[in-house]
Amino acid sequence: MVASQEKAIEQARVDQVIDAIDQQIEQAKEAIAEAHRETRAVEKNYGENASINRYEVDDIAESRSALEQQRQLVARATENEDILKRQLATLQELRKSPYFGRIQIKEPESNEIETLYIGVASLMNSDKNDFLVYDWRAPISSVYYNGTLGPVTYQTPSGPRTVELVQKRQFTIENGRITNMFDTNETVGDEMLQAALGQQNDQFMQNIVATIQQEQNDIIRNTSSDLLIVQGVAGSGKTSTMLQRIAYLLYHSKESLNADQIVLFSPNLLFSQYISEVLPSLGERNMRQVTLAGFLKRRFEGLNVETIFDRYEEGTDDQVQPTQKFLESAKAMQSVRDYVETIKHGQHSLVFTDINFGDRVFFSADHIQDIFNGQPAALSIADRLVRTKNHLIRELQKRSRIEAKKDWIQKALNELDTQAIHRLMGRHSIDDFADEQAQARYLSRRLAHNRLRIVADAIYNNYFLDHYSQYAQFLKQINWPKEINENAQTQLIHDYQRGLEFHQLHFMHTAPLMYLRDLITGSGENNDFQYIFIDEMQDYPTAMLIYLHHTFPNARFTILGDSEQALFYPLQLPENLLRTLAQDLQAKKPRLITLRQSYRSTTEITNFAKALLPDGDQIHAFTRHGESPVLKMCYQQTEWERQLQETVNQQLTKYPTVAILTKDQEQAQQVYHALYRHVNHLHRLTSKDVQLSHEGVVILPTYLAKGLEFDSVVLADVSQKTMGPAATGLLYTMATRAMHNLTLISNGPIADAFTDQATKQLIIHRQLSEEER
């Protein structure tokens, strides 16, 4: 602890900085008011122009471009106002806690010691010539995270630099008062981390900016890898680090990167909500977030795509079928590429379908096929399709003129009211036509053109290609591995086609199907995205990762996960994963970073969790003690229910939120029934829920608790009969959701997944069995 005199000096500096912040807050408020006036003025102008122009001359290109310019002005003014508001919010945050670290450094050939303060954002003095606080992401700040006292090298835009770190000091400042302060020689001292980890959970994840650890800092500041794989044990800070990394990248590439160019694939909707406050707390906008299910839904509109959760719930993933294993592998994606080559060389053909207009065939599949076949074979399929489309559009234009003369158009024209006729006339007036017949001819052509727009859209959107049948053709010609016999192949194709009849698509088909569709049409690539983050990588089959890489070709990938938490797929060693993924995703600079230190749970909980795993000794528990996990053995349904109620109510007296984790939805339902009359504020969560409640009890299947954490966790039933075989990953994931308290209840003999070593870590309460009573 630093002497009280020193503390008074530091407090005086905090006060000075807060004065400076107050001044800047006033200036920011004025700037916002000014910006708001400006936004209102441009909006008003835009509103007036838009309403006049839309009615009279909607079609005139110039008017559109003028409107577009004004729309951009409005957008820019609003954005400007938003930026200022964010700056104000940052200042208000800084006011509570302007910084958390201080370093004193010395340049190699100088005797002068420089003192720098590090906080969530940078702050300059009013003359703008001195930094009162350095942003944690500034190059020099990495000295704080990486260095013990002595020479420290850090990266700058002009290359590595070395300084001597003379002193490092950490602060906890709450509402402008220093509550704790000490000097340390560690990278980031234990004391602060202890304090951060000992806190109770709230509904949202917190940023970890004040206590980032050295190995996490490597991940955060990595800008060179195009494929960064982070394999980290449960609670090692993968998600936290990932969010800090996003904040870092946004700062590092301010000019060329914005939050919309970053996509995070998150494991479920609850998680998306849970992490949503971290970036705003660092003064940054959130990246885009999507779940895999949401992503697939958009790509297969009109179909019910199975999710990995559905598959888990149906229990069909207990034994991964060889066909599924193949379709989710890199080999399947190679087969897709090979198949597309065979189409290119005429060994297989594209499957076309008619374009219909009302109840008649407008362009038949055969006709489209002939046009396609007429294109130069040397071109790619996508180019031949573009030419086919152009050809069809030209035919459509001709046909449109013919249709204009047909009875149905004349009849439709007669049925139009004056307003519709007026709209059809567009910018023409009656005076533009020589006679009434000329005007009627014009209107017929316009009407035919409008009515046939649906055909043009079908051409434009490739509706003449039958991707689903094409995929069935693909399945039929695959050179299947030997273990998949002909029966299994036929069954697979049959199931696929039958599924389609009911608008269902199995998850295993999604990656190869999207890939096939994209390769044929030359579409599906999103070039705007620069970074893709995938959390819980162990839930993604390789084929899906390859597809994501294909669809985001310009993006660098950061893939995070914990193979031990694999609920849906067999375990894979991280080194193997790096090797195969680097190859499959053609990464030029792949890197694997492993995190072994677990931060989330107390030592007792982590010791239990690690003892479940064969190589659990690789996991380092953080030294933060709490109660040992308790196992309550029950031998009767009524006893089990009673224990559940008792445990939950008792935990609620200590923690505002208690989570009950179950194997699946069915069990969650059972638990809900056992509890709903005895426990207040009980919520059962499903994959559609987006929000965790902040008090009471939540019941959820473990796959929805992925990435989340709770103060107190109750495992509803860890018996062999409920957990089933091969439950190690499940049990490990469940146990590691707990921060401070873990209770396991078993309705019957415990699961085989409990090793002797793990059982020794538990305090066991045994209820009497029927015979013993």
Ligand SMILES: Nc1ncnc2c1ncn2[C@@H]1O[C@H](COP(=O)(O)OP(=O)(O)OP(=O)(O)O)[C@@H](O)[C@H]1O
């Ligand atoms: N450097 C740190 N300083 C303070 N807290 C940290 C730090 N690193 C991790 N934590 C805390 O540890 C907990 C676990 O972090 P996080 O959820 O990011 O881990 P994870 O590896 O993604 O976990 P899992 O894979 O089990 O979901 C969080 O409460 C987080 O705030």
